[in-house]
Amino acid sequence: MPHTDTRIAALRHAMAARGLSAYIVPSADPHLSEYLPARWQGRQWLSGFTGSVGTLVVTADFAGLWVDSRYWVQAEAQLAGTCVSLMKLGDPSVPAHPEWLAAHCKARGAAGQTVVGADGQVLSLAAHRVLADAVSAAGGRLDISHDLLADIWPDRPGLPAAPVREHLPPYACVTRADKLARLRAAMRAKEATAHLISSLDDVAWLFNLRGADVDYNPVFVGHALVLADRAELYTAAGKIDAALAQRLGADGVAVRPYDAYTQALAGLPADAAVLVDPARTTVGVLAALPATARRVEAINPSTLAKSRKTDDELAHVRAVMEQDGAALCEFFAWFDAAVGREAITELTIDEKLSAARRRRPGFVSLSFGTIAAYNANGAMPHYRATPESHAAIEGDGLLLIDSGGQYEGGTTDITRVVGVGRPTAEQKRDFTLVLKGMIALSRARFPRGVLSPMLDAIARAPIWEGGAEYGHGTGHGVGYFMNVHEGPQVIAHRAQATPHTAMEPGMITSNEPGIYRPGRWGVRIENLVCNRPAQTTELGEFLAFETLTLCPIDTTCILEDMLRPDEIAWLDGYHAQVRERLLPHVDGAARDWLLARTRALAAAE
Numbered sequence: 001m002p003h004t005d006t007r008i009a010a011l012r013h014a015m016a017a018r019g020l021s022a023y024i025v026p027s028a029d030p031h032l033s034e035y036l037p038a039r040w041q042g043r044q045w046l047s048g049f050t051g052s053v054g055t056l057v058v059t060a061d062f063a064g065l066w067v068d069s070r071y072w073v074q075a076e077a078q079l080a081g082t083c084v085s086l087m088k089l090g091d092p093s094v095p096a097h098p099e100w101l102a103a104h105c106k107a108r109g110a111a112g113q114t115v116v117g118a119d120g121q122v123l124s125l126a127a128h129r130v131l132a133d134a135v136s137a138a139g140g141r142l143d144i145s146h147d148l149l150a151d152i153w154p155d156r157p158g159l160p161a162a163p164v165r166e167h168l169p170p171y172a173c174v175t176r177a178d179k180l181a182r183l184r185a186a187m188r189a190k191e192a193t194a195h196l197i198s199s200l201d202d203v204a205w206l207f208n209l210r211g212a213d214v215d216y217n218p219v220f221v222g223h224a225l226v227l228a229d230r231a232e233l234y235t236a237a238g239k240i241d242a243a244l245a246q247r248l249g250a251d252g253v254a255v256r257p258y259d260a261y262t263q264a265l266a267g268l269p270a271d272a273a274v275l276v277d278p279a280r281t282t283v284g285v286l287a288a289l290p291a292t293a294r295r296v297e298a299i300n301p302s303t304l305a306k307s308r309k310t311d312d313e314l315a316h317v318r319a320v321m322e323q324d325g326a327a328l329c330e331f332f333a334w335f336d337a338a339v340g341r342e343a344i345t346e347l348t349i350d351e352k353l354s355a356a357r358r359r360r361p362g363f364v365s366l367s368f369g370t371i372a373a374y375n376a377n378g379a380m381p382h383y384r385a386t387p388e389s390h391a392a393i394e395g396d397g398l399l400l401i402d403s404g405g406q407y408e409g410g411t412t413d414i415t416r417v418v419g420v421g422r423p424t425a426e427q428k429r430d431f432t433l434v435l436k437g438m439i440a441l442s443r444a445r446f447p448r449g450v451l452s453p454m455l456d457a458i459a460r461a462p463i464w465e466g467g468a469e470y471g472h473g474t475g476h477g478v479g480y481f482m483n484v485h486e487g488p489q490v491i492a493h494r495a496q497a498t499p500h501t502a503m504e505p506g507m508i509t510s511n512e513p514g515i516y517r518p519g520r521w522g523v524r525i526e527n528l529v530c531n532r533p534a535q536t537t538e539l540g541e542f543l544a545f546e547t548l549t550l551c552p553i554d555t556t557c558i559l560e561d562m563l564r565p566d567e568i569a570w571l572d573g574y575h576a577q578v579r580e581r582l583l584p585h586v587d588g589a590a591r592d593w594l595l596a597r598t599r600a601l602a603a604a605e
Contacts, residue, residue, distance in 0.1 A: 105140030120144030120284030316409030378522030396421030415526035
């Protein structure tokens, strides 16, 4: 990037002016969002790396960007020719940035105490503790009082100004009053007199509000403070109109300016017991609390509550899946007819699929940036085609498409891989291994309350047996017309198996194993699944997955002799359900494509 070195130099000048020997720029905002409003995209502005996750560390003579394996190829390309080094997080030879900073502090010990800087407003309580412990143990000091971006970013965007709207019945299935009552009951159980909520999806869910401040996620920038007798919502002026403010007021919710939360926290009683989630609250936001106030640290009760969709919400999600599946049928019918006959690129895939979704009722926006990745690009799990760099869909190979939509009645996320021309036997083998992993997890039964990371090996076992592995998790929680990545559950063996990751009825989770051959191709097959009661025996209550996503899986990429009869039966049963549910929503070429692509493998033998 042409400006990267100049901007890093400006940061070093600002560091020197404040006596900082190192400075950390995480991918975070005061709400610890996954997708950041433009104002807080400082790591991208400084480094030129456009991936959604990464941590930049700058010293007087070094600049490094820590990213995990999903982004290694992308980061290597985007950092090329700059002063920023790629630090491959997860590589055994590369320490995580807190350990690297500790080593840096020790190396500078003779030169006096090393001061490491960061903006506390974008540093979670949990991350602050890890950093402070690592730096202090090495003889250094962590200073979180400086937002150096304010000094060096002359045209830094302001707060987003998109209006906030109400999520209304029939899609809003639980009232604000009921949600607040349940939240206060959870506060009382923890002996908390106040609860600060900074995570945007929790704020939006609690008040049945939606916004457009963050790309792909229907949330808005704000904090909430819930007390025993009232609640306050802090957001930028003009975002909530008078009529909505009046309706909020009727439910005991007062609207306040965005920055007024600091005064509200400072004004809490000296003996206040404030419930905060250390993974979802920044140390800087909490700085205004009275020194005598007691922090009650626990996961936000709203995070647990919103992960467990009600039966009414799930009914809306099933209807949304039919509309989303119909859009995919329309797209794939076009693609099959056009490939090899007209010029198609990865950008064309995004345009055509997004257009098909926009034609479906209830569609609001995409739920994330579409990943359309052909052959070698598919080996990068978070690849994104750009006008400057994209592939044409021509010749033979595999096209991976990971996409999703936000609808009034739910959020979708689906990955399909389709063959172009004549995929090789090796490509088909990888496809079949991934399919076997996805089927294995789809069919799993497990005790209610099992910790979700423990389920990961079920999907990996067939892939491991085939001598393959993948670096990302197998599943993430998904919101209800909310963030496409939602906790607390996560199906990933590297994730911490904490009590709040317990699997409970109503949770929606992705099921997306994969195999990636760098420089060659990638395979990932993804459905969304929901925890549903399966059976109760004398030994406990058991759950099973209901598959929610409705779209055919490309059987032309399967090596059928690798599938067992029970796996074929599952796939045929899934395709029968897809056909039955989607036929009422498609016609013409889309209908013909659906019928052709849901033929039973068993019948073809």
